[in-house]
Amino acid sequence: MALRVALVSPEREVWAGEAEMVVAQTIEGEIGIRTGHAPVLGVLVDGSLVKIHPAAGDVIVAAVGSGFFSVADNEVSVLAEQAELGGEIDVAQAREALAQAQADGDGDNPQVVAERRARARLRAAGAES
Incomplete structure (x- = not known):
């Protein structure tokens, strides 16, 4: 079953x-x-x-x-x-989103969430960050 x-x-x-x-x-x-x-x-x-x-x-x-x-x-x-x-993720776009989240970062919650989501997208696509 x-x-x-x-x-x-x-x-x-x-x-x-x-x-x-x-x-x-x-x-x-x-x-x-x-x-x-x-x-x-x-x-x-x-x-x-x-x-x-x-x-x-x-x-x-x-x-x-x-x-x-x-x-x-x-x-x-x-x-x-x-x-x-994972197979639907554009790795270049996910890397760009991660870089943008890190550049925007002052540690506030929206930046942390954006960075975490970008990292998860890269892990799902098999392109560990």
Whole structure:
């Protein structure tokens, strides 16, 4: 039996399908979900990654903004303010966004969030910063 997974943002359904495992970073720590997991609701860390291990194929990595992670009855819902699959990310644009966030920085919260999101996009694309 596989998990039914949906990763969605306000703009679109980013990914949906069956998976063996889902890993996400919540404000309480990293959580890995497999079939039969107890119900859970978590708050996603803004600027983190969600990794989906599909029943067949390569691991799917997505950069996500703030949102929620819900598990019940072998269904995993990842509801993110912003979500982008690693393969969709323009690495040059992500690097530029990171440089801009660092240049703008005086340590205020919007700059920190922008930098964290840019770094997550680079990690999701496989271009570690």
